[in-house]
Amino acid sequence: MIPMTLDEIAAITGGSVAGDGTTIVSGPVEYDSRAPMPGGLFVAFEGEKVDGHGYAAKAIAAGAAAVLGTRDTGQPGVVVKDQLDALGKLAHALVQRLPQLTVVGLTGSSGKTTTKDYIGQLLARLGDTVAPPGSPNNELGFPCTVLKATADTRYLVLEMGARGIGHIAYLAGIAAPRIALVLNIGAAHIGEFGSMQGTAQAKGELVESLPAEGVAVLNADDPLVAGMAPRTSARVVTFGEDPNATVRAEHVTLDSRGRPAFTLVTSSGNAPVRLAVAGRHQVSNTLAAAAVALEAGLPVVELAAALGDLGIRSERRMDVVERSDGVTLIDDSYNANPSSTAAALRALAAMGRQGRTIAVLGYMAELGDQEVSGHAEVGRLAAELGVDRLIAVAGAAAVLDGAADVPEWTGSAIAAADQAAAIAAVTGDLRPGDVVLVKGSRYRTWEVADALRVATGEVSP
The missing domain is CATH 3.90.190.20 (Mur ligase, C-terminal domain)
Known part of the structure; x- marks a missing residue:
């Protein structure tokens, strides 16, 4: 997180300062008092069994600079009406203060976290990148991920989840992407969306959030995703095995351990790729990551070698x-x-x-x-x-x-x-x-x- 005083945080979130308003928060934002947060902000939530406000003193003693909660804990901090709303406002303000930052947002029914991890590994070759392991993709984890960005961060890779219409639009309002990737539309959460078309409607909010100068990266092999192109004024690039895809795989094979190899075909050249990860579906995931990396400026030859070095970063995913x-x-x-x-x-x-x-x-x-x-x-x-x-x-x-x-x-x-x-x-x-x-x-x-x-x-x- 970039340094902010409690006075600044209070002004951004509409809260009130408890303690010295000149106290500076410069470390991570955490809602688990056990997590290390030197100079950071501890967010105290009221749970069904545990009230985080009771752990405020512990967090400060462990190195946190301040507490964000709904009441004064007797520790330095900011008191707000709603912690999630405050985190969203704080994250949005941080993005506005980092003009060098390229925000990459991605969504889909499956493969989001793995692909996010792949994108993070590729973009790290171009500059400081925030793409933490795991799936912090909801109204709590998303702003906390945004707040990991600093003045040195060049790329911020954000996974976006949705359990209803408007959820992705809300997240995109916190950190508007310049590159938006939609992986696929499947039966995940169909009990909440009612149909795959309903899922596509919700996921497509991501491309609708793009500015005209942005880039939508869409799966050419998934008709519901490819059909999102008219929903954005941004430039559209596609990935997949479809012969018309902008970034595509040809001649896909699997070795005895299920690891794919293919020819990466792009408008700027072709190159052979051999993956170290298992599963035929990884072809689509890595093509999606490749399309994003190409848009960020990674050369094809370097990209092909980098794809072969990709590994699993988030636990329990293949x-x-x-x-x-x-x-x-x-x-x-x-x-x-x-x-x-x-x-x-x-x-x-x-x-x-x-x-x-x-x-x-x-x-x-x-x-x-x-x-x-x-x-x-x-x-x-x-x-x-x-x-x-x-x-x-x-x-x-x-x-x-x-x-x-x-x-x-x-x-x-x-x-x-x-x-x-x-x-x-x-x-x-x-x-x-x-x-x-x-x-x-x-x-x-x-x-x-x-x-x-x-x-x-x-x-x-």
């Missing part, structure tokens, strides 16, 4: 762990929806050429009236791909019903009542060469992945 006993774990347990699960299953099938393929699939949330069909759909795909063992955890039982609809499938189906049962089912007879995928929405499916990580002592959970 994180491939090679165990010492010859078993491979694909930990993709952070979240799940039908399209992201389908991509993970295809990666499993591509990687499992030397041994058995085992999929541990947890419940997929927010599918609304498509909950049963969505789970059955991924079960059918798993069977069609020839997955050897399919373990459905707790609420994901419809996965097994879908697999049973594929008469030629010869794999085994296991219904696990909970995580412990799934762990027992998957760890009982693992052999060298086996590849295990763990995937699910955040219903503790990650416990299965952690059990597999520590089984031979490689990685601590």
